[in-house]
Amino acid sequence: MPTVHSPHQSLTYSLIASGLQKSYGDTHALDGFDLRVAAGSIHGLLGPNGAGKSTAVSALCTLIDVDDGSATVAGLDIRSSGKQVRERIGLVGQAAALDDILGGRQNLVMFGRLFGLRSSAARARADELLHQFGLTDAAERPVSTYSGGMRRRLDIAASLIRTPAVLFLDEPTTGLDPRGRNEVWRAVRQIAESGTTVLLTTQHLDEADQLADRISVMNHGRVIAEGTPKQLKRRLGGGRIEVMLEDGTRLTEAARLLGEALGTTAVVDDYSRTVTLEVPPGGTGLMSVVRVLDGAALTADDIALRRPTLDEVFLALTDMPPAASVADSSPDSADRTAESADNKETP
Amino acid sequence: MTTTQDVEPELRRSNALRESWIITQRDLLHWVRQPAGPIFNLLFSIMLLLMFGFLFGGAIEVPGGGDYISFLLPGMLTLAMLFGLESTMLAMTTDAAKGITNRFRSMPISSSAIVLGRSGADMASSVLGLAVLFGGGLLIGWQISGEVGAVVLAVFLLLWLRFALLWVGIFLGLRFRGAGATAAIQVLVWPVGFLSNLFVAPETMPGWLGAVAEWNPISATATAARELFGNPTGSMGGILADNAVLMAALWPLVITLVFLPLSARAYRKLRA
Numbered sequence: 001m002p003t004v005h006s007p008h009q010s011l012t013y014s015l016i017a018s019g020l021q022k023s024y025g026d027t028h029a030l031d032g033f034d035l036r037v038a039a040g041s042i043h044g045l046l047g048p049n050g051a052g053k054s055t056a057v058s059a060l061c062t063l064i065d066v067d068d069g070s071a072t073v074a075g076l077d078i079r080s081s082g083k084q085v086r087e088r089i090g091l092v093g094q095a096a097a098l099d100d101i102l103g104g105r106q107n108l109v110m111f112g113r114l115f116g117l118r119s120s121a122a123r124a125r126a127d128e129l130l131h132q133f134g135l136t137d138a139a140e141r142p143v144s145t146y147s148g149g150m151r152r153r154l155d156i157a158a159s160l161i162r163t164p165a166v167l168f169l170d171e172p173t174t175g176l177d178p179r180g181r182n183e184v185w186r187a188v189r190q191i192a193e194s195g196t197t198v199l200l201t202t203q204h205l206d207e208a209d210q211l212a213d214r215i216s217v218m219n220h221g222r223v224i225a226e227g228t229p230k231q232l233k234r235r236l237g238g239g240r241i242e243v244m245l246e247d248g249t250r251l252t253e254a255a256r257l258l259g260e261a262l263g264t265t266a267v268v269d270d271y272s273r274t275v276t277l278e279v280p281p282g283g284t285g286l287m288s289v290v291r292v293l294d295g296a297a298l299t300a301d302d303i304a305l306r307r308p309t310l311d312e313v314f315l316a317l318t319d320m321p322p323a324a325s326v327a328d329s330s331p332d333s334a335d336r337t338a339e340s341a342d343n344k345e346t347p
Numbered sequence: 348m349t350t351t352q353d354v355e356p357e358l359r360r361s362n363a364l365r366e367s368w369i370i371t372q373r374d375l376l377h378w379v380r381q382p383a384g385p386i387f388n389l390l391f392s393i394m395l396l397l398m399f400g401f402l403f404g405g406a407i408e409v410p411g412g413g414d415y416i417s418f419l420l421p422g423m424l425t426l427a428m429l430f431g432l433e434s435t436m437l438a439m440t441t442d443a444a445k446g447i448t449n450r451f452r453s454m455p456i457s458s459s460a461i462v463l464g465r466s467g468a469d470m471a472s473s474v475l476g477l478a479v480l481f482g483g484g485l486l487i488g489w490q491i492s493g494e495v496g497a498v499v500l501a502v503f504l505l506l507w508l509r510f511a512l513l514w515v516g517i518f519l520g521l522r523f524r525g526a527g528a529t530a531a532i533q534v535l536v537w538p539v540g541f542l543s544n545l546f547v548a549p550e551t552m553p554g555w556l557g558a559v560a561e562w563n564p565i566s567a568t569a570t571a572a573r574e575l576f577g578n579p580t581g582s583m584g585g586i587l588a589d590n591a592v593l594m595a596a597l598w599p600l601v602i603t604l605v606f607l608p609l610s611a612r613a614y615r616k617l618r619a
């Protein structure tokens with residue numbers, strides 16, 4: 001008789017949540033929260049302050065009881081198998097969960113022993129992790145003397161003592177300077193390479209874009225969009241083509257010609273000598289742009305296809321500005337350079 | 348990187364006592380790494396002792412006669428137990444604010460270990476506090492005339508009070524997590540400490556105030572300790588004074604019976 005091999009859910013998904021509900025008085029912190037995270041992937045949970053990200057993480061880590069719905073972590077039910085779930089997860093909460101008075105090594109040894117390691121094994125594991133996260137030199141110093149990035153790395157190291165099947169990172173880079181943020185990003189990528197599934201919450205759209213294989217956009221306690229960063233960007237439309245002309249006196253003429261060719265209106269910016277055109281979803285129109293410019297003997301200094309940023313996706317999906325977008329959005333020019341490097345299509 | 352397979356054979360089974368001890372050790376390491384805090388606390392209790400012993404002591408008369416220093420010392424020991432409440436609460440709120448409590452809770456350890464570990468550390472620090480006050484008291488002329496067994500019982504009753512107040516501190520720390528709540532408790536322990544017989548005999552107070560002071564649970568411990576150490580009790584008798592040791596055993600029991608379940612409930616409510 002042939003063996004029927006039905007791939008069990010837990011083999012493909014490390015995290016499954018369906019219809020999670022959690023209310024605090026009138027606040028529906030989770031309101032039908034659904035999630036599926038493929039084993040070994042990095043999943044971004046993106047949402048503004050108060051969206052319910054921390055509540056979702058707390059529920060999946062078995063720190064709080066949900067009112068309704070069900071979830072499995074590493075194939076184990078969060079309600080009935082709490083302790084087994086806790087044996088397979090690592091949690092890096094929003095607040096760094098470290099003892100400030102103790103040194104980095106002492107912290108790791110303490111957590112290691114609590115995880116059930118004998119003292120000698122805990123010390124060995126601590127040294128390994130300190131080395132892996134570049135903290136060996138600071139191992140003896142009290143954690144209170146660590147920089148923000150170092151604390152976060154130690155915090156992450158402490159959650160990896162038993163190589164968790166699923167690692168939860170709740171806003172791991174909030175409050176870090178760009179350097180600290182890069183350190184944490186590197187650590188997260190390293191962890192994912194070792195096979196651990198990562199659920200990372202963030203308010204930073206670029207962070208999800210940088211790290212996550214898939215993103216769930218969350219607001220008011222539920223997921224309002226899910227997909228790869230690219231898919232999410234596409235949902236908003238085709239994006240924009242920005243043409244920077246060599247000759248600033250022919251901008252209006254170029255705008256008229258390009259607008260006619262693409263069937264959209266073109267916006268002119270005299271200062272940057274740029275004509276911006278909206279592109280319909282799916283199409284690029286870059287070829288026609290090049291043909292039009294060529295035919296009219298216009299020379300372009302730069303042509304860039306700019307896909308919508310997650311910021312714009314977010315605004316469209318939630319009808320409200322994410323709290324972080326004002327402070328964190330980079331100046332438009334820098335943004336454009338980065339995007340055009342990624343997306344420029346050679347005609 | 349070590350994989351789970353390498354680590355697993357070394358793992359011990361979850362064991363509440365072992366885990367509590369690890370959490371207690373964490374506090375003991377604090378003393379070693381940052382002794383300034385505990386030393387300041389000890390110096391503070393010595394300062395209070397000297398202040399009451401010499402600054403006010405001359406003006407305070409012990410009803411029924413007797414040396415004020417010897418009347419005061421059991422009161423100061425009791426006060427140290429009361430003040431321990433603050434450090435328990437502060438430690439609980441600090442760990443919760445830093446997310447350490449949540450990390451512990453996300454780990455496969457026994458949930459009672461977090462609280463038992465706290466108890467271990469706080470009881471150890473109280474023993475140390477008692478020892479320092481004992482030494483300081485003897486240096487300034489405290490006379491212990493009780494028998495060894497009685498003295499041991501007195502120390503036990505003092506620690507029994509501390510144990511009961513531990514649950515008050517844990518409950519308050521779990522239930523009221525803001526920094527404001529801790530500050531409020533730091534202020535509130537003073538009237539609780541003073542509205543008692545720790546410094547002044549209730550006989551010398553206005554009637555209603557004296558009654559409050561007499562029925563204050565910490566007064567029972569102080570009176571029992573005075574009796575057992577063979578010190579003046581400043582009491583002219585009465586049902587409370589006659590059963591001081593019994594009351595010193597009962598009050599903390601009542602406090603524990605009320606606040607231990609409340610603490611357990613507050614701990615479970617972290618899940619709500």
Ligand SMILES: Nc1ncnc2c1ncn2[C@@H]1O[C@H](COP(=O)(O)OP(=O)(O)O)[C@@H](O)[C@H]1O
Pocket residue numbers: 024027028029047048049050051052053054055056
């Ligand atoms: N323990 C709690 N008591 C009351 N309200 C809470 C509690 N935890 C979260 N909330 C509320 O639930 C909502 C979601 O919070 P949270 O999950 O922390 O959001 P996020 O992490 O996305 O910022 C917020 O409105 C918050 O105020």
Ligand SMILES: [Mg+2]
Pocket residue numbers: 053054055094170171
């Ligand atoms: Mg949060």
